[in-house]
Amino acid sequence: MALPNFIKATQAQILSGTIKEGTVIFTSDSHNLYWDADATTRVKVTDIIELASESDRIALASPSDKFYYVFSTGVFWRHHNGAWSMIGGVSGESSILSPTQPSGQKESDSWLEIII
Numbered sequence: 001m002a003l004p005n006f007i008k009a010t011q012a013q014i015l016s017g018t019i020k021e022g023t024v025i026f027t028s029d030s031h032n033l034y035w036d037a038d039a040t041t042r043v044k045v046t047d048i049i050e051l052a053s054e055s056d057r058i059a060l061a062s063p064s065d066k067f068y069y070v071f072s073t074g075v076f077w078r079h080h081n082g083a084w085s086m087i088g089g090v091s092g093e094s095s096i097l098s099p100t101q102p103s104g105q106k107e108s109d110s111w112l113e114i115i116i
Helices: 011-016 054-058
Strands: 005-009 023-027 033-036 042-045 048-051 067-070 075-080 083-088 112-114
Touching: 005 011, 011 023, 048 054, 054 067
Parallel strands: 005 023, 048 067
Antiparallel strands: 023 033, 033 042, 042 112, 067 075, 075 083
């Protein structure tokens, strides 16, 4: 899978901007994260589960339908309807971020908000 297009913008810019599948947008003023899931749907990401390694991701017995970030590889994943989809990165790449442990919070299905 190709790497996503990462963009920095203001909240106003993304609300009126073009949706392009695979784009990840960080808002500099509101500190929100958005993902263009397809050509017509922009998703506000409100819950990302952080994992230290790919083996931690693979070891999840019952992953929730959420977004996951693996620090050791720098890869975003989405688990949905029983399947994993890589959002960005190439498995095996190293990340400049330090690994952290998963938060251990109870997971819920309220992980996205369709805004457009």
